[in-house]
Amino acid sequence: MAHSYEQAAGKLMVALDFPTAEQARGLIESLEGIPCYMKVGMQLFYTGGPDFVRELKSKGYSVFLDLKMHDIPNTVKGGANSITRLGVDMFNVHAAGGLKMMSAALDGVVSALESDSALKRPLLIAVTQLTSTNRDTLNREIGIPGTVEDAVLSYAALTKEAGLDGVVASPLEVHAIKGQCGAGFITVTPGIRPAGVDAGDQSRTLTPREAIAQGTDYIVVGRPITAAVKPREAAEQIIGEMMQA
Numbered sequence: 001m002a003h004s005y006e007q008a009a010g011k012l013m014v015a016l017d018f019p020t021a022e023q024a025r026g027l028i029e030s031l032e033g034i035p036c037y038m039k040v041g042m043q044l045f046y047t048g049g050p051d052f053v054r055e056l057k058s059k060g061y062s063v064f065l066d067l068k069m070h071d072i073p074n075t076v077k078g079g080a081n082s083i084t085r086l087g088v089d090m091f092n093v094h095a096a097g098g099l100k101m102m103s104a105a106l107d108g109v110v111s112a113l114e115s116d117s118a119l120k121r122p123l124l125i126a127v128t129q130l131t132s133t134n135r136d137t138l139n140r141e142i143g144i145p146g147t148v149e150d151a152v153l154s155y156a157a158l159t160k161e162a163g164l165d166g167v168v169a170s171p172l173e174v175h176a177i178k179g180q181c182g183a184g185f186i187t188v189t190p191g192i193r194p195a196g197v198d199a200g201d202q203s204r205t206l207t208p209r210e211a212i213a214q215g216t217d218y219i220v221v222g223r224p225i226t227a228a229v230k231p232r233e234a235a236e237q238i239i240g241e242m243m244q245a
């Protein structure tokens with residue numbers, strides 16, 4: 001299915017993995033006018049903090065706060081409450097925290113919404129198996145038997161049972177996740193590498209065009225844009241590929 005420029009750009013989440021807010025602002029300026037999502041992860045949040053998230057929101061961006069919470073249910077509930085109050089559009093937890101932890105995250109969202117009617121409900125998703133994980137990591141290091149896809153599908157089923165909106169997985173698993181959990185269950189897929197770009201630490205990758213053709217809702221792209229000599233051109237090229245999927 002062909003996408004318009006706006007549809008494709010709206011499915012692109014740019015990972016702002018920078019050490020300082022100043023450096024992130026440089027990239028944001030170079031991408032000005034592109035209606036993409038912005039993802040703030042641990043590296044930037046631990047220096048830029050909530051103020052940087054508010055700055056992105058004031059510029060009109062949709063924001064995915066990627067802090068991958070994984071803790072006891074009560075702590076995650078509190079974290080989810082604070083994140084919801086910050087006004088982000090999406091945030092995540094680790095599905096490995098289990099059913100009670102994921103339900104507690106949802107409770108944290110609901111309690112924040114009840115305390116302030118002006119707040120918008122953020123999408124809450126769970127990380128299945130990190131896109132850097134391969135079968136050897138899974139079986140030999142982590143000690144989970146079976147294929148990576150089996151493990152991803154099992155976490156996706158748990159995430160759905162907990163009532164969350166979707167999962168983070170690799171684009172290679174999108175088809176199976178949608179088949180199992182339904183088309184409306186959101187997939188957010190990092191592990192995106194345009195042809196010829198170094199995979200780095202990512203193990204389970206597809207190109208932007210392939211990922212969109214698999215039916216993913218959002219692709220997360222960091223270094224192929226942030227480390228490019230001309231980031232705007234790299235982003236526009238990726239959006240062009242997405243439009244052709």
Ligand SMILES: O=C(O)c1cc(=O)[nH]c(=O)n1[C@@H]1O[C@H](COP(=O)(O)O)[C@@H](O)[C@H]1O
Nearest residue numbers: 015041066129130131168190220221222223
């Ligand atoms: O939750 C995430 O966003 C995430 C989950 C995952 O399984 N793999 C993964 O790469 N990510 C994030 O997606 C981004 C990918 O960045 P690049 O590999 O530079 O494109 C990084 O910010 C990661 O933290």
